[in-house]
Amino acid sequence: MKYFIVFALVAGLCALAQAQEQSCQVDVRSACGTNGGVSNCNARYAAIGHLEGKLQNYIQLQLKKSYEYLLLATHFNSYQMNRPGFQKLYQGLSDRAFDDTIELIRQVTRRGGSVDFSKPHQHGAAEVPEVHLNELESLARALDVEKELTTGAIHVHTSATHSSNENREHDPEMAHYIQENFLSKQAKSVRTLSGYANDLAKLVSVKEPSLSVYLFDEYLQKQ
Numbered sequence: 069m070k071y072f073i074v075f076a077l078v079a080g081l082c083a084l085a086q087a088q089e090q091s092c093q094v095d096v097r098s099a100c101g102t103n104g105g106v107s108n109c110n111a112r113y114a115a116i117g118h119l120e121g122k123l124q125n126y127i128q129l130q131l132k133k134s135y136e137y138l139l140l141a142t143h144f145n146s147y148q149m150n151r152p153g154f155q156k157l158y159q160g161l162s163d164r165a166f167d168d169t170i171e172l173i174r175q176v177t178r179r180g181g182s183v184d185f186s187k188p189h190q191h192g193a194a195e196v197p198e199v200h201l202n203e204l205e206s207l208a209r210a211l212d213v214e215k216e217l218t219t220g221a222i223h224v225h226t227s228a229t230h231s232s233n234e235n236r237e238h239d240p241e242m243a244h245y246i247q248e249n250f251l252s253k254q255a256k257s258v259r260t261l262s263g264y265a266n267d268l269a270k271l272v273s274v275k276e277p278s279l280s281v282y283l284f285d286e287y288l289q290k291q
Contacts, residue, residue: 110180111178111179111180112179112180112181113179113180114237114238114239114240114241114242115227115228115237115238115239115242116179116180116181116239116242118227118237118239119224119227119228119239119242120176120181120182122223122224122227123172123175123176123181123183123224124176124183124184124187125220126172126220126221126223126224127169127172127173127176127183128185129216129217129220130165130166130168130169130172130217130220131165131166131169133165133213133216133217134162134163134165134166134169135162135197136162136197136199136213137158137159137161137162137165137210137213138158138159138162139197139199140154140158140162140199140201140206140209140210141154141155141156141157141158141159141162142155142199143199143200143201143206144158144203144206151203151285152285152289153284153285153286153287153288153289153291154203154206154285154288156288156289156291157210157288157291158206158210161210161213161214161257165217168249168250171249175242175245179241179242203268203272203281203284203285204265204268204269204272207261207264207265207268208265210261211258211261211262211265214254214257214258214261215258217250217254218251218254218255218258221246221250221251221254222251224242224246225243225246225247225251228240228242228243228246229243264288267284268281268284271283271284
């Protein structure tokens with residue numbers, strides 16, 4: 069019995085020593101008085117290594133959609149279109165996507181990761197988006213964009229909760245962050261734009277839809 073207790077104690081100490089070899093504290097102790105590094109003194113933990121690439125793709129997607137919305141806002145702000153309500157809607161969506169890009173970058177770096185914009189997006193080079201659309205077509209396009217952004221957020225959230233790497237690492241903090249800051253907001257945005265598209269589709273079905281579109285634009289200005 070004594071030998072078993074001694075063996076278990078030695079095994080436990082060995083396991084503890086092995087775990088400490090990959091700790092910040094060991095790095096600091098070994099670096100004192102030398103030129104050694106402290107590579108384990110970082111903010112990385114859980115599945116950030118598994119999620120870093122997916123988060124970078126989502127950051128680039130947000131930035132791309134911000135640019136597309138900005139082009140739509142410029143299109144409806146021209147003297148030919150003169151739709152200040154639609155311009156306000158798409159400028160707001162562009163600003164939101166850009167702010168989300170900045171916040172995602174902060175979240176990645178907060179968790180010890182990095183973002184490299186020199187790497188190509190997973191979908192390759194971005195094509196110039198079609199922005200010369202009428203009012204209803206633009207709402208349909210915006211709804212598709214919001215669903216694409218929602219799918220991207222779901223992909224990151226799923227990867228954080230159901231890791232596919234060999235260590236089966238999960239990342240509850242990142243999953244909570246995506247759910248709180250993106251999924252709820254995207255659901256509201258999809259609902260709003262789908263309502264706009266359906267309402268405007270009914271309004272333009274009349275024989276002379278110009279007044280209906282004008283009044284709808286006035287409504288958007290007040291939102």
